[in-house]
Amino acid sequence: MEHKIQPLLNYISKYIVLSKKDEAVLMSKLIYRKYLKGQYIAQQGDVCKYECFVISGCTKMFFADEEGQEHIVMFSIEDWWTADMGSFITQTPADYNVQCIENTELVLFSYDVIEELYTEIPQLERFFRKIIEKAFVASQKRIVRSFSLSAKDRYLYFRNQYPKIEQRIPQYMIASYLGITKEFLSKIKGQLIIDQ
Amino acid sequence: MEHKIQPLLNYISKYIVLSKKDEAVLMSKLIYRKYLKGQYIAQQGDVCKYECFVISGCTKMFFADEEGQEHIVMFSIEDWWTADMGSFITQTPADYNVQCIENTELVLFSYDVIEELYTEIPQLERFFRKIIEKAFVASQKRIVRSFSLSAKDRYLYFRNQYPKIEQRIPQYMIASYLGITKEFLSKIKGQLIIDQ
DNA sequence: AAATGATGTTAATCTAGTTTAACTTTTACT
DNA sequence: AGTAAAAGTTAAACTAGATTAACATCATTT
Numbered sequence A, B: 001m002e003h004k005i006q007p008l009l010n011y012i013s014k015y016i017v018l019s020k021k022d023e024a025v026l027m028s029k030l031i032y033r034k035y036l037k038g039q040y041i042a043q044q045g046d047v048c049k050y051e052c053f054v055i056s057g058c059t060k061m062f063f064a065d066e067e068g069q070e071h072i073v074m075f076s077i078e079d080w081w082t083a084d085m086g087s088f089i090t091q092t093p094a095d096y097n098v099q100c101i102e103n104t105e106l107v108l109f110s111y112d113v114i115e116e117l118y119t120e121i122p123q124l125e126r127f128f129r130k131i132i133e134k135a136f137v138a139s140q141k142r143i144v145r146s147f148s149l150s151a152k153d154r155y156l157y158f159r160n161q162y163p164k165i166e167q168r169i170p171q172y173m174i175a176s177y178l179g180i181t182k183e184f185l186s187k188i189k190g191q192l193i194i195d196q
Numbered sequence C: 001a002a003a004t005g006a007t008g009t010t011a012a013t014c015t016a017g018t019t020t021a022a023c024t025t026t027t028a029c030t
Numbered sequence D: 001a002g003t004a005a006a007a008g009t010t011a012a013a014c015t016a017g018a019t020t021a022a023c024a025t026c027a028t029t030t
Helices: A002-013 A020-029 A085-090 A111-120 A123-148 A151-161 A163-168 A171-178 A182-194 B006-013 B020-029 B085-090 B111-120 B123-148 B151-161 B163-168 B171-178 B182-194
Strands: A031-035 A040-042 A050-056 A058-064 A070-077 A097-100 A104-110 B031-035 B040-042 B050-056 B058-064 B070-077 B097-100 B104-110
Touching: A002 A050, A002 A104, A020 A111, A040 A050, A050 A058, A050 A070, A050 A085, A070 A163, A070 A171, A070 B123, A085 B123, A104 A111, A111 A123, A123 A151, A123 B070, A123 B085, A123 B123, A151 A163, A151 A171, A151 A182, A171 A182, B006 B050, B020 B111, B040 B050, B050 B058, B050 B070, B050 B085, B058 B171, B070 B163, B070 B171, B104 B111, B111 B123, B123 B151, B151 B163, B151 B171, B151 B182, B171 B182
Parallel strands: none
Antiparallel strands: A031 A104, A040 A097, A050 A104, A058 A070, A058 A097, B031 B104, B040 B097, B050 B104, B058 B070, B058 B097
């Protein structure tokens, strides 16, 4: 299993230095799991049991509104996280679904394990603080963009910021992430081609 | 100074238990400061030096876009935080301004002090992790509302969630926070009165 | 009390983005 | 290869919300 979660260890080492012993403790408590395209990792209404680190593949987190419309909140690819954090930290039913868009390899941190780990390896508290700080900043910037940019500019920003993601994901999901209809995104793309 | 920052100590005690000694260390490193209505706590372009805990009063965090339009990202009242976290954690120029809407009392955590505190009182790492987890969850829920609710429903949600804030803040700022014009908010309120 | 500036309202016109619906292209399955 | 399903396009009619502009109210200062 060691080599499979190596990307996670590399990722952690960017934030904190762990001893070999700590790494061993960590590895002994984590779950490595493969999912197929289309498979659900977590479901709206269930308590979110895991924080998930993506080793490979791609996931979307979304919810269905009263009319059954799907709204995508985030995508996650290699070296990023996914989970309904609200449900995870309060251990109450989730607002969101997490589903694989590609075959995906994950490392799962269960709620109980992560609490144990905070005690056994106090540095992980710092690690997760920093990760969440970054996620919070990104989230707030997204709010700002959603209010101050037009749909076209939000799309251009997305394309520029996540060129790798755009290739891998159907357009209608990108539209959902941007908060517009797939028809309007199609129109925007057509317009951009005309403008060259 | 002790009694002035008591609300902060009470707030912290909801998340972690600090010894009297730790409390004394903490207090010795914090800055208590009063601001007048209209005064700026932080400015777009400057590096954000402090994380601020609000003892009393009210602040807004906002940015001015290219056309000079003001967009309000968040309000903060008693027992909440304010700062451009992105600027604070990276110590790079801020995207946002923070300004007092009322006379305001703050407790300031400077960047250097907070790093020292994480080392001297490791429990604070946990405390801030939990605070930021909550802030991140709230931020993500706001994204969801901005995409899935109409302006009217966002206003109703705001009014319901923050009844105390609504009383204290001019309507045009609430419109800015909701991502709509003051004229349209006025129309929504008129409509709500007719519907009763 | 008058005057200034900040805040809030109303209404007409305009536009970014939605809805509906028909059609085309691509992908995946037998 | 042939077919069905999924994904993407186009265009017309519509709507939520913006813009502009004129006016009303309220608070603060002189």
